[in-house]
Amino acid sequence: MPRPKSGTALRSRKASGQRVSLKSLAEHLGLSQAAVSLVINRSPGAKSIPLRTQELIRQAARELNYRPNHLARSLRQQRSYTIGVVVPEISEGYAALVMSGIEDHLLQEGYFYFVVSHRHRDELIEEYPLLLQQRAVEGLIAVDTAITGAAQIPLVAVSGHREVPGVTNIVLDHARAATLAMEHLTKLGHRQIAFIKGQEFSSDTAIRWESVRHAAQALGVKINDRQVGQLEGESSSPVLGYQVTKKLIASGEAFTALFAFNDISAIGAIQALREAGRQIPRDVSVVGFDDIQSAAFQNPALTTVRQPLREMGMLAAETLLRRIAAPPEADYPKEIVVQPELICRASTGAAPR
Template identity: 45%
Template sequence: MPRKSTPQPHDALKSDGSKPPGLKEIARYLGLSPASVSMVINDVPLAKAMTAETRARILEAVKKFNYRPNLLARSLSKRETRTIGVIVPESSDGYYTRVMRGLEEALLDAGYLYFTVSHLSREDLLREYPLLLRQRAVDGLIYMNTKVAEPPGIPAVTISYATKEPGVTSVVVDQRLGARLSLEHLAKLGHKRVLMMKGQPSCLESGERWRLMLKAAQECGIEVRPELSLEMNHDQLTPELAYTKVAELMRSRIRFTAVCAFNDTSAIGAMRALADAGLHCPDDVSVVGFDDIGVAGFYTPRLTTVRQPLEAMGARAVTELIARIREPEAKHPAKVVMAPELMVRESTAPVKRSAKD
């Protein structure tokens, strides 16, 4: 009896472009069950129980016939779209760039796409964007340094903002430790006349960080003087704001030997203002920042700063959100606190003897 030949692709499937083959057609062509083909396509753990040869045959057929899963059908059957909504104040600042890098890599590894929207501190957008993202059937929301104006209604996580909203996990840095690290470092270098910066109102961390900075200064023996307390009172996220404020202060001839900046962006603005006034950092004035954004270690001088684990915070937010999506009935943490680290570089030095009180 002549041996029956193995069906070739053109025997079982047509690839003339009229209608692409579906999962059932590819399974029939391969002589396998649709479930087996689906497991390999979606890379589920059970697929590893199949032989390497079977998995290779399935992937070869998928590539040959340019098969694309019907994501709409999948989302309807599983009630998930594998998409996440990310809400940020704006996307040009170095802080957000570093957090997004960790967030993007974690979402990619988990097989999720995402939408990003910037509310620009507008109250109407703070309320509208979560609703618009839910209407697009995202599986969850990530609020980056953004308040939760209303109950999300779906799994949600906040970054750099501790909310008391039920059902939301907040991923934050230990602000108390961060404030202590920066002020203690300056105190050990002998600085007592320290210009301290409070962040702009649009940054949700500014109030808490300022309170903890004042407490840390007191504990470190640094007197907080009204003339050396500088508030960034405009919603501007560029070095220009701190530059303008420090330049104005320099014209008043108020003396100080160090600057404890609200973040790295304001620290860079302060250093430029000092340079334009003819002062050198750190010989005349030391500067310490907060965040450790990408340019901090490459500025001149290299910036001493309190490093927030920004990329790790983004990745951890994704981990917590996916856990909430996949296990809605499980118990999830209300807050995850991550530790900062002092990065001592070139912008801080011992106070000059002649500059001491």
């Protein structure tokens, strides 16, 4: 049974800013590094070490405030307990909500994560996954970003829509989302509906527009091309929605409702409509998409199709960790579909007669 050396070493070490290493801890205990490591990690190999000694080791570790160097451990174990998150931009409502869901699950499981934002620059979208892999992340989550190269590590995409080998896509049921919004508007009597499509680079743009066209057709609503605008520019400000709505108004085509690509653009659209003298929802009803935090606190409060963004983030993290734990050749889900919800607030109303 080992006995710790005099308390002096302990105190001096505590006083000095020196970090305690396994080596110094083992020396202080008069044991080998191996023994200490086994006990600290509660490895199966520690079962031959008497409880008395184990207790001594743990106590010394506590007193010396020993904290294993995570880098060294990761290197040896080939496990970093770290993942990478790639987002277009951090300051935006969308990404922030998804990230907060991701974080929730990850930290709970002892994982940390790196965030990088590419701001839609292609070379960064290429480079960041490589840089992250160089930093030994065990998996990637891409938010609203089309990762190009097949990754050698598990990858979960939130709102990605490409079928890439090795990727799990977490996607909204866009057909249902479009139907919810369009049914809501048609039930209110709207027939002349304007639309704002997303930017070309947004991974949701194509599928969402496709879904809207289907839903419109199913409901017998004709889409007038001159009542369809598209967001342009990389900023995530309502200004984009404002500008495109100005154009829609200027085109002179009458519409009684507008279905925007997202809440941000819906907010800009409302501003533009109001400046043109249209009251919301008396003259024009507006439906947003996403249900970001501030949607509920617009004036009028925004009717919107809610994406469960936080849940999607949690789901992404959960799925990723499951894939990391599974053997590399194991099967994995190609797609996970989540359901939208229509949140009826005050920006929609009966169509004017």
